[in-house]
Amino acid sequence: MLVDCHVHTWRYPDHFNKEAMLANQPERRWCWPDEKFKLLLDQPIEPYLELMEGVVDRAVIVGQSAWNTSGIAIPNEYLAGVAWQHADRLSWCCCVDPVQAGAADEVEKCVKEWGAIGVGELNPIQWQAYANDPRAYSVYEVCQSLDVPIVLHVGGTSHMDTRVRMKYGDVLAVDDIAIDFPHLRIVICHLGYPRYEDASFLVQKHENVFADISYLPSVSGLERTIINRHMPVVNFPYLHYAYPLLYCLSQVYGGADKLIFGTDWGVSKPRESIEVLKGINVYLRKYDLPLIPESTIDNILYENWKKVFTRIA
Numbered sequence: 001m002l003v004d005c006h007v008h009t010w011r012y013p014d015h016f017n018k019e020a021m022l023a024n025q026p027e028r029r030w031c032w033p034d035e036k037f038k039l040l041l042d043q044p045i046e047p048y049l050e051l052m053e054g055v056v057d058r059a060v061i062v063g064q065s066a067w068n069t070s071g072i073a074i075p076n077e078y079l080a081g082v083a084w085q086h087a088d089r090l091s092w093c094c095c096v097d098p099v100q101a102g103a104a105d106e107v108e109k110c111v112k113e114w115g116a117i118g119v120g121e122l123n124p125i126q127w128q129a130y131a132n133d134p135r136a137y138s139v140y141e142v143c144q145s146l147d148v149p150i151v152l153h154v155g156g157t158s159h160m161d162t163r164v165r166m167k168y169g170d171v172l173a174v175d176d177i178a179i180d181f182p183h184l185r186i187v188i189c190h191l192g193y194p195r196y197e198d199a200s201f202l203v204q205k206h207e208n209v210f211a212d213i214s215y216l217p218s219v220s221g222l223e224r225t226i227i228n229r230h231m232p233v234v235n236f237p238y239l240h241y242a243y244p245l246l247y248c249l250s251q252v253y254g255g256a257d258k259l260i261f262g263t264d265w266g267v268s269k270p271r272e273s274i275e276v277l278k279g280i281n282v283y284l285r286k287y288d289l290p291l292i293p294e295s296t297i298d299n300i301l302y303e304n305w306k307k308v309f310t311r312i313a
Helices: 019-022 034-041 048-054 076-085 103-112 134-146 173-181 196-205 216-220 235-249 270-280 280-286 295-302
Strands: 001-009 058-061 090-092 118-123 150-152 186-188 208-214
Touching: 048 270, 058 076, 076 090, 076 103, 103 118, 103 134, 134 150, 134 173, 134 235, 173 186, 186 196, 196 208, 196 235, 216 235, 216 270, 235 280, 270 280, 270 295, 280 295
Parallel strands: 001 058, 058 090, 118 150, 150 186, 186 208
Antiparallel strands: none
């Protein structure tokens, strides 16, 4: 079964704090009418459901919780409702700001009562606190005790988060979490983009640390069917797709199967992202780079998610 492990859905304006959102936008957009922001930011699930048909067997929705920083917070009731409505195709992760009071109780309710299979996308850059902040540990403790993974965004952030401080995305904070919670499965989003090396060593160091490869086809320029107009004019696929995969796999001391597939919809489309991954050796041969075993590619697509999202049937 092919699972897209990183999919987003939200609605504009319902899930946005417009004041905080505007603070992160270019000044030229401050006078935009709501209709224009809706075209830019609204992301219902229906277009993704059409794209996954015949391509992806199941997808995992992840949330956002950054009301006062990035200006977006998706209620867990909404995420659960979308997943319940399409229970044959969607699973979901609840999302909280773990440094806030009550976050651990919210996670416990979402998992035990509403069927969440994980917690994420947790983004310490948006909390403006490091991922290993002691205030977040109660959430990690609950996740470990309930045997559900966390999906953690560390590394960089985007042009939509201009007012938050990127230092809080320190990838090495994952080292502390993995040591302090050895039975907590941790997924590093986007292989720690752009901190691929640190993320790769953490994936290989810790049995309980994994990484998804979502977003990488788009940032590399190999899959930009949705966001081409927002991306740099010079594509460097080696640095942002071939390189992180080759680097991570070259550091293997034990098992190689620690990478899982995701798209980061609505940044990347599922069919195109799968084609990029399946065709990576064509690109590598062109530049006389090391090849990735086809069995490793197949495991990224079809098998490795089973080690992380154990509540998917």
